[in-house]
Amino acid sequence: MTTEEDFIYRGGARAAFAGTARGNPLTEVLWPYRIRLSAVLLLKTISALGGLAPLIAVVELGRALLSPEPVEESHVWTVVAVGAGGLLVRVLFESLSSGLGHLFDGELQLSLRRLLGERLGRVPLGWYARRDSGELGQVVQKDVAALHPLTARTPGEITSAVVVPLMSLVYLFAVNVWLTLIALIPVLLGLALNLKLMSDTRRSDRLALDEAMGRIARSAVEFVQGISVMKTFGASGRAHRAFTKAADDFADYFTGWVLGVAGLGALASLVLSPLFVLVLLLTGGTALITSGTAPASDLLPFLLLALALTAPVAALCHGFDDVRAARTAAGRIRALLEAPPLPEPARPLPPRGSQVELRDVHFSYEPGHEVLRGISLKLPPGTVTALVGPSGSGKSTLAQLVPRFCDPTHGSVLLGGVDLRDIATRDLYRRVSFVFQDVRLLRASVAENIALAVPHAGRDDIVRAARRARIHDRILQLPRGYDSVIGEDVTFSEGEAQRVSIARALLIEAPVVVLDEATAFADPRREHEVRRALDTLRENRTQLVIAHRLETIAEADTVVVLDDGAVSEIGTPAELLAADGQFAAIWQSQLGMPDAASHDRDTIARGGE
Ligand SMILES: Nc1ncnc2c1ncn2[C@@H]1O[C@H](COP(=O)(O)OP(=O)(O)OP(=O)(O)O)[C@@H](O)[C@H]1O
Numbered sequence: 090m091t092t093e094e095d096f097i098y099r100g101g102a103r104a105a106f107a108g109t110a111r112g113n114p115l116t117e118v119l120w121p122y123r124i125r126l127s128a129v130l131l132l133k134t135i136s137a138l139g140g141l142a143p144l145i146a147v148v149e150l151g152r153a154l155l156s157p158e159p160v161e162e163s164h165v166w167t168v169v170a171v172g173a174g175g176l177l178v179r180v181l182f183e184s185l186s187s188g189l190g191h192l193f194d195g196e197l198q199l200s201l202r203r204l205l206g207e208r209l210g211r212v213p214l215g216w217y218a219r220r221d222s223g224e225l226g227q228v229v230q231k232d233v234a235a236l237h238p239l240t241a242r243t244p245g246e247i248t249s250a251v252v253v254p255l256m257s258l259v260y261l262f263a264v265n266v267w268l269t270l271i272a273l274i275p276v277l278l279g280l281a282l283n284l285k286l287m288s289d290t291r292r293s294d295r296l297a298l299d300e301a302m303g304r305i306a307r308s309a310v311e312f313v314q315g316i317s318v319m320k321t322f323g324a325s326g327r328a329h330r331a332f333t334k335a336a337d338d339f340a341d342y343f344t345g346w347v348l349g350v351a352g353l354g355a356l357a358s359l360v361l362s363p364l365f366v367l368v369l370l371l372t373g374g375t376a377l378i379t380s381g382t383a384p385a386s387d388l389l390p391f392l393l394l395a396l397a398l399t400a401p402v403a404a405l406c407h408g409f410d411d412v413r414a415a416r417t418a419a420g421r422i423r424a425l426l427e428a429p430p431l432p433e434p435a436r437p438l439p440p441r442g443s444q445v446e447l448r449d450v451h452f453s454y455e456p457g458h459e460v461l462r463g464i465s466l467k468l469p470p471g472t473v474t475a476l477v478g479p480s481g482s483g484k485s486t487l488a489q490l491v492p493r494f495c496d497p498t499h500g501s502v503l504l505g506g507v508d509l510r511d512i513a514t515r516d517l518y519r520r521v522s523f524v525f526q527d528v529r530l531l532r533a534s535v536a537e538n539i540a541l542a543v544p545h546a547g548r549d550d551i552v553r554a555a556r557r558a559r560i561h562d563r564i565l566q567l568p569r570g571y572d573s574v575i576g577e578d579v580t581f582s583e584g585e586a587q588r589v590s591i592a593r594a595l596l597i598e599a600p601v602v603v604l605d606e607a608t609a610f611a612d613p614r615r616e617h618e619v620r621r622a623l624d625t626l627r628e629n630r631t632q633l634v635i636a637h638r639l640e641t642i643a644e645a646d647t648v649v650v651l652d653d654g655a656v657s658e659i660g661t662p663a664e665l666l667a668a669d670g671q672f673a674a675i676w677q678s679q680l681g682m683p684d685a686a687s688h689d690r691d692t693i694a695r696g697g698e
Contacts, residue, residue, distance in 0.1 A: 115412070115419040118201070118236070125193045126240065132186030133248040139182060140249075141256050142175020144397060148390040155386050186245060194240040201233050204426055211430035215495035228425050232418035238411040246408040250401030257394045265387040271373035272395040275360050276402060282357035283406040286350060298346050301339040308335040361399045370395055431493070437513035440505025440520060443470045443600035443631045445491055451499035452486055460486050461497070462654045468631050470600070473644065475636035477675055478651035484635045487651065491603045491633055492521045504601065518542060522594035523603040524623075530586055535564050535579075536571040539592045546596055558592035558622040560585060591622045605635045639679050648672060 119126060149168045153160060205228065254276070261269045312332045359365055370391050377383040445468040452461040460483045468474045476484045489495060490502050493509045501508045509517060519542070530538050539554055540546040551571065555561040563585055567573035575581065581589060594602065604623065636642045643662050650658040650665070650672050658665055658672050665672035 115239075115416045117423060118419040119197075119239075122193060122197055122240075125189070129186050129190045129193065129240070129245075130248055132182050132189065133245045134252050136179050136182035136186055136245075137249040137252040138256065139175045139178030141253055141397070142178070143172040144257075144394060145260055145390075146172025146175065148393050151389045151393075152386050155389065183245075190240055190245070194237055197236060197240055198233050201236075201422060202229060205229050205233070205422070208426055208428060208430065211433075212428045213431040213493070213495050215489060216428065225425075228421050232421050235418035236415050239415040243408045243411045243415075246404045250405035250408065254398045254401055257397045261390060261394055264390050265377075265383050267377055268370070268374060268383060268387060268391050271370060272366070272391055272398060275366050275369060275395075276398050279357055279361040279399060279402045282353055282360065283402060286353050286357065287406060287409065298339075298342050301335075301342040304335040305332075305339050308332045357403075361402055363396050363399075366395050366399055367392065431496075431514065432510065433514060434511045436511075437516065438507045438511045439516065440507045440512055442505040443520065444468065444503075444505060445601060445631055445633065446503040446506075447487075447490070447500070448503065449500035450487075450490065450497045450502060452483075452490065452495065452497050454486075459498075460654050461490075463500070464654075464656055465500075466649060466656070466659075468633060468647075470631050471629055472646040473632045473634060473641075474647045474649060475634050475642045475645035476649050476651060477636055477642060477672065478657075482651040483654040484651055485605065488523075488603050488605065488633055488635055491601070492523045493517055518599075519597055520599050521601040521603065522597050522599035524587065524590055524594060524605065530575045530581065530589060532574065532576040534569075534572045534574055535567065535589065538575060538589055539596055541593055542597050550596060551592075554592040554596040555589075557595050557625045558588045559625075560588035560592055560622070563588075588622050591625075595625065599630070601631045601633075603633045606637045606641060639676070642676070650675070 146168050150165065150172075153165055153168070209225070209229075258269065258273075261272060308331050312329065370388070374383070374388040374391065378385050378388065445466075447464050447466045450461055450464040451459055453459045464487065466474070476487065478484055490497060491504075491509075493502070493514070496510060501510070503509070504512060504517070504520060512520075531541070536548065536551050539551050543550075548571070552561060555564055555571075564571055564573070567579050569578055573579050634641055634645070636645065636648075642648060645662060647659065648662050648665055649656055650670075652671060658668065658670050660668070662672075666676060
């Protein structure tokens, strides 16, 4: 384990999850950093206290100089020295706490993102099917960043907001109790109004507002992502309407929310404003001085320090807002860190050969709703098994169990006689390659994309794989050949991207191939090249193909017909045609398709033999 990994595992959030009682997600996420966070708080407290000293020094100086008594020089200089010393302490400790806070914030974000990255790399691939990339991006990027104020800013704000008023109050009480009580009026009023603003009703309004904002974001993404389809089908108005409705809803919520908080917010700001505080103190102070209850010099500290009492109230409330936002973010981070990883075998076993076998496989995405029911199949080495069946019958789900995107809920899938759960994931991916939906190419060079699973592959091997996948000539036309960066130097068409992914699979030399034909032939212009590339990929391999082409079906060694999650027919194409059952019906319906008629007449004849 490297030093960095070591840090994450020993000091990182992982330890927190093991060591703290389940409860507040924020505490759990921050627990490993408690010592550093306490150090930041301590430094902030010293800085806040230091900052108070110059203020009190000014007040003391004023009182000493305005007093009818003769000025005591040594006292004045001591006060000046304490004020200057306090200023120095504030500057020094403020820089220290702020530096440490930001350092610690950077460390926390890095550590959390690494943990999230590590967890995302270990969850089953099937887990991603139920999540959209926006949701994951929100957690990894925005939610981790939402912890920033908490580590770098809020501790300082909250500490100053508590320490400064408390110390000022102690001092002011010592000067004059009556004036202190007057100075407390705006503080208590401001606090009460702000607490009302943060009350549960306001919080649920805020959540509704956030939800309305989220709907705008989602409909904007849908609008942009689906615009080409919508325009093609002349429905761009509909997509636009959905977005406009979300924006209108948000405007309604916002107006309601603003009307609800505007009055209270304005009142709170007024009560805490310097003008209100000064008018109140001057009025009360004048009454006390003229009645002889307080000497005139007592008013000065209040005029200077009373503002130090009210200013932190608003800061305190904003600080709590940040804490609340960070708490929600931490909850989502924790949920992601707790996503169940694909269990790795404690003692991995090497598969013996490339036979794939499914033994009484059941699978459900949601409890109580099985999409695969008791499937048993054998795919002998070097044979082609074609999966056919109506839409929704479970073909993709079954195919995805072979590269272990998910584990069956009951039964087992075996490769070379070994349960997939007993094979190390790396070993499995070297033995099973797949070409499924969503060919993903990385923003890296073409060579790196091809060599994704074999990072140390030589250039010769990469070129050979690209040649066999019939993408080599296209790569040579790129400005920097194999070093061209995808997304910068080139944007591949769907068919080209598929051939790059086939080259990737060829380089692995996996003995088992799982393929979704519907996706592979999504680009009709390039279908011929993709088909030839796939023919190369399939040579001498154990193949499981979600077959849509009569040619593939006719040439398969075994055809498996799936119906509602169960095998309804199994046999060679000729046997199944002769049986005149569901397969024969599918075959007949495919014959009627224009593509089949033009392309597969010969094959059909052979298939019927
Ligand atoms: N990620 C998922 N979460 C929940 N249910 C799912 C998920 N993926 C598929 N299903 C459900 O599982 C069943 C089988 O789907 P599957 O995609 O395996 O069928 P298919 O035969 O491949 O369909 P098609 O030919 O249309 O691609 C369907 O009822 C589908 O709604």
